[in-house]
Amino acid sequence: MKSETLNGVITYAPNSRKELIDYAVQHKKILVAVNAEKILHATDQSRAIINRNLGYPDGIGAVWALRKKGHKDVVKIPGCELWLDIVKQHYNNKSFYLVGGKQEVIEATVIQLKQEFNGINICNFRDGYIKSEKEEADVIEDIKKHSPDIVFVAMGSPKQELLMERIQKQHQAVYQGLGGSFDVYTGNVKRAPEWWVRNNLEWTYRLINQPSRIKRQIHLVKFFINLILGKY
Structure with a gap:
């Protein structure tokens, strides 16, 4: 399974959930979610933790960054769904x-x-x-x-x-x-309801329901600007 380094964060680019699960099971890996916020605000500690383990694209920001690197078939795999996929595949x-x-x-x-x-x-x-x-x-x-x-x-x-x-x-x-x-x-x-999740707008739904998240979400604008400028 291929990977890319995004602001120093090694992020794998699975083409399916099964590919990620099979790889993790075969190599007995620790799965760590990677999203735009973790890429943007990466510290020496957070990079080291992810890079020692198996970072996967939990958010659409990580997916876009991987696609910009040429991984056109990479899929978003929310952690709150992945663990249940693992259970379904191996219970x-x-x-x-x-x-x-x-x-x-x-x-x-x-x-x-x-x-x-x-x-x-x-x-x-x-x-x-x-x-x-x-x-x-x-x-x-x-x-x-x-x-x-x-x-x-x-x-x-x-x-x-x-x-x-x-x-x-x-x-x-x-x-x-x-x-x-x-x-x-x-x-x-x-x-968030299925429509918001399916259209990669889960963050928007959370913001509407929790306006206090606006300070956190503003930082994501910087992530997308950096992405457009090719800084990742």
Whole structure:
């Protein structure tokens, strides 16, 4: 699978979700979402985290930048959909471990997954409030004990990526950071309606519903100007 460097951020250019999933499973990678904001505001730390792992185009900005580099068939793969694609593709032959969210959210997530994917093997799960080094060590030991094939961690960046890297050193598996995806999956947070998502206007929908995001969205104008000027 080919990749490009966008403002120092190595971003892969999959032509399908299956291609990305198969590559991650084959090489036991940590999947990290890349979007316009992460490219524009890349720091030494964030670049290093993404570049050590498998950065994929989670937002349309990353897709446009990759297409400008010649990857005409690259597809946008939202992280809140990717983890469910992984489950759909592998719930019959892989085991899963889930970390993240509030206790009631992670419990609701597990119940919903078991209802939706009959026979799914969820080894274990826990909330995302890991408050001490001992608690983290206990999580790692429990993951090693259950030896899952795929681990989802929903804690927000860069905390989730750093935790996944520490776990990966002791247990090789596929990992994906999910941010608030458990909340979206269980309906605690509403995602944009399908039309907005399909037309790459999800950011616009969020802005309409949360005008306070305007300061954050203004920065994206700079990203698109840089893209037009060929700075990525």
